Amino acid sequence: MRMSNKLIAYIVSILIAISTSGIATSQDTNFAKVNNDSELFELFIAPDPVTQTSYSCYWIHNYNWNYGGDGIGTITGKIRFPLANCNAADGPPEESPVMIFMHGNGMDYNDHSYLMAHLARNGIITVSIVNGEYMSGSNEGRAREAISYLNSLNQFWKWRHRLSNKVVFAGHSRGGEAAITAARLLSQESVSVVTSYNVKAVISIAPTDGGGIQNDLLKEDMDGDITKSFLGLYGSLDPDVKGTALEEQLSGPESTVFAIYDRAGTESSVEGFVLTKSLLEKSLVYIDGATHQGFLKSCNFSTGGTIGCSEHRDIAKGYFNAFLRWQLFNETIYRTFFDGTATPLTVSSNNIELLTQYSSSVPRRVIDNFEQKNLRTNTKGGEVLWGKGIAQIAKDELWQLDESVPHDSRGIRIKWSNEPSAYVRWEIPLSNIPYVGSTRDVTRFGYLSFRVAQNYQDAWNIAGRDQDFYVLLRTRNGYSNRVLISDFGRIPYPFNGPLVLNNPSDYTKTAMSTIRIPLSAFKNADLSNVYYIYFIFDEPNHEMGSIIVDSLEFSR
Known part of the structure; x- marks a missing residue:
């Protein structure tokens, strides 16, 4: 859940009161704008690095x-x-x-x-x-x-x-x-x-x-x-350093x-x-x-x-x-x-x-980095399955899936329609990780994270508008609640590219950002035994769309 402006103002007022009382030693009482409340404690002590100084x-x-x-x-x-x-x-x-x-x-x-x-x-x-x-x-x-x-x-x-x-x-x-x-x-x-x-x-x-x-x-x-x-x-x-225009033929990223x-x-x-x-x-x-x-x-x-x-x-x-x-x-x-x-x-x-x-550097458990060729098998060896509401799904070098993608990585492109069963599911197979334990035990991690972007100029997206969908876990306790992406990040329409004099070419980029969902957001989930990760595409006003995804993993 996002923090309300009222709550943010209340927290900042407390921080300012503490700093002026002599309890805190920070030279700066300008604090961060919080995008979600998953790191609330860190908000209390992180000053604005733009204005902060330690030496006169x-x-x-x-x-x-x-x-x-x-x-x-x-x-x-x-x-x-x-x-x-x-x-x-x-x-x-x-x-x-x-x-x-x-x-x-x-x-x-x-x-x-x-x-x-x-x-x-x-x-x-x-x-x-x-x-x-x-x-x-x-x-x-x-x-x-x-x-x-x-x-x-x-x-x-x-x-x-x-x-x-x-x-x-x-x-x-x-x-x-x-x-x-x-x-x-x-x-x-x-x-x-x-x-x-x-x-x-x-x-x-x-x-x-x-x-x-x-x-x-x-x-x-x-x-x-x-x-x-x-x-x-x-x-x-x-x-x-503008990259390659959409009108040009790509031979690599x-x-x-x-x-x-x-x-x-x-x-x-x-x-x-x-x-x-x-x-x-x-x-x-x-x-x-x-x-x-x-x-x-x-x-x-x-x-x-x-x-x-x-x-x-x-x-x-x-x-x-x-x-x-x-x-x-x-x-x-x-x-x-x-x-x-x-x-x-x-x-x-x-x-x-x-x-x-x-x-993050460590620890990190990758469920799917999409480097393997088989579309139906993820990096951990589990099954990748999708419902009939998925109109198109493909895995390849991302720049080959969409010429506006600037990334040097393999990934997956997903297009969904307003048909029932618009979901993609990743299985976490049961196996043992040396010195760690079960692949399904994610209690040592704090987040489920992945990279995602809207595809530029795809008619299934609406220009200028964010995309959204749900993430769900199935664990030994059954299904968790559905977590909405926009509660923890954004999937905006691609930013406009540069205007180059005497060159009408389009340099707009389908650039991914990282979404990090706190595992605490998944209620009724047994994090010691996670079977599946679901992406569900039926959020109202987002019944159609096209995205690329990479780096599906658990991390701190």
Whole structure:
């Protein structure tokens, strides 16, 4: 059940009262907008990461360094570090993490200064570097420049003894893809290093996927040995990294951050005996109305899209800050901004529509990732069955099922009519998972989750209108109640794509978001013995529709 506005206002009033009474120490009394009440406790203590700061001041200085021995030469970088007492002589805090940020083509190292400053005031040493000169500006060249400057920081900087080994690589456009490359190069030990680095996160704003020159044909693929987490930010009106138009013939998935997200980590279950390479947390925030250059300091009326320049900056500041507080400082309260539970208040106040994809690292029990060829058998080996109200059902690479899909993954397409028995059922077969127990016992999980999207331009959907359906469990206790998707998320009609000058092509994308239903929502369900998962398509005013689905699983 969704929280009422009255209840939200009541909770916020309590929080403000607590903070002003001296009980709480947060510097910020702006809290998150809650999308559902499944993480109510976390709402109580999660401030708005857009406006939140932990330090009053930061120090800023340019350094030109040549690490030597790597053939790269001198690199210019701008360093910002947090100051507790606004005295530069004090230096940064002990064990400070470092974020290296790379700009893209046609940008410079000052273009994201608002973001670097915000993160510095939240406890992170930020370093924006001039990049794109080495190896003809390829992703590997940019990545090697970033690693070279990181080495210089740890070798030459007067405050190097204050640095932790926690590192974040981040960037925008070509720099966003190079951030992934840098993490990979470190994991492969193919570059010299001053010390052992622990890459805790990679964050990419509208990254390219395959770059644009011959040296960048490699598609980057992340796992838990490369980085512990990944966050992507991408706007629906991006005219630069726009993917493939519907009028063009696809020979593979579109080259955007959606494909990067899909390739990151594993689509298999993660429980029992687990390899570290399987432990990658990831999220992708898709922003309606955001552009490519809107995230730059130089954003103006013509590049700010339909949401505006300050809104782009708020999104970058909020989601970078929340993700890094979670990943670097283990402040798990901020996970709610990535798993669909909440939206930063400043962002939600601007009425910006977002779609979020999220995949937890562990534990995760996959019921169907749709990678197997047989349509009637799910990943766990159980039967997939559907009723006569299902007009069409097919499984394949998603971009082959719908040319507007930007994903690099297999999935299923479901079309339903207003005939009786419009349902799809997934069986959970009884078997034993080593070191865990029965496949049907899901008591260790908190959520049933899956990714879903409406198909663009399908006549069975109504343009501009959300889709909706029910989810039901059958357990040893019989059937649970029917849970409505819209109580815990949205399946909106696809956001409009960018308008490209002198090019009338359509770049609108059938982009999935993650729906997470708390298992507590299924009343009368024996979660120690779950037999079937049902999708039921008979919600009034939604008797017809067409969707794609992927990643049906239980998770925390």
